[in-house]
Amino acid sequence: MSAPQKPVLAGNWKMKHGPSEAARFFAGFLALHPPRETGSVVFFPPAISFAAAREALQGRPDVRLGVQNVHWEAGGAFTGETSAPMAADAGAALVLVGHSERRWVFGETVAETVDKVRAVLRAGLVPVLCVGERLDERRAGRAEAVVAAQLQPVLEAVPLAAARSLVVAYEPVWAIGTGVVATPDDAGAMHRFVRSRLEAAYGGETAAAIPILYGGSVKPDNARELLTEPGVDGVLVGGASLDPAGFAAICAAV
């Protein structure tokens, strides 16, 4: 499956909105967000709310669904986990991999993110690889080195033929859920750095086709400024994607 069309407007609900709340959310959001020709809207509900979200989106193929995490194996004795083929069977199009909460709360390693990206691609889905530095790393001048260390092993594992299925999300950890947003300049600079790594791995034409999203305290009042920054191909939104009117306003910013 190819990466979604830019700009990509993605909502990560984290462990919020159970099935009933998901149905209520979409009743409100779809009324405020008519289908559009350009761009892509994607939601990552909790796995337990996926079926309710899919049901609520009947007749709206313009809005796609993804899952927040998968295991790297296709099946087995892994209590509590979901596999990429199961996500595909349920109707997911995309999978978040390496979200900072997976890395820093659950201890997910770079090697695991590589295995997960491979599993997602094998299942015919689009991995959204999240990368980003912590505040101490940025203050120490190591932001690019940290992002490179998260990105490069994945690029080495994904061959050119599959590269157009990739999406990268730059999510500085210090901006996630904190209300502190990266300036458009800071986001733009890191997006240029990520693009340069994609170019080195796959060449300019393929690198240009891979969406690079910004995530971290995106809100209705800062979305336009971030989305118009050159090189920012979309946003990955946590808290502000939980409110139908707020997320519809973010989608209307492009």
Ligand code: PEP
């Ligand atoms: C996220 O969870 O990916 C995120 C960016 O969260 P928030 O928008 O709440 O900072």
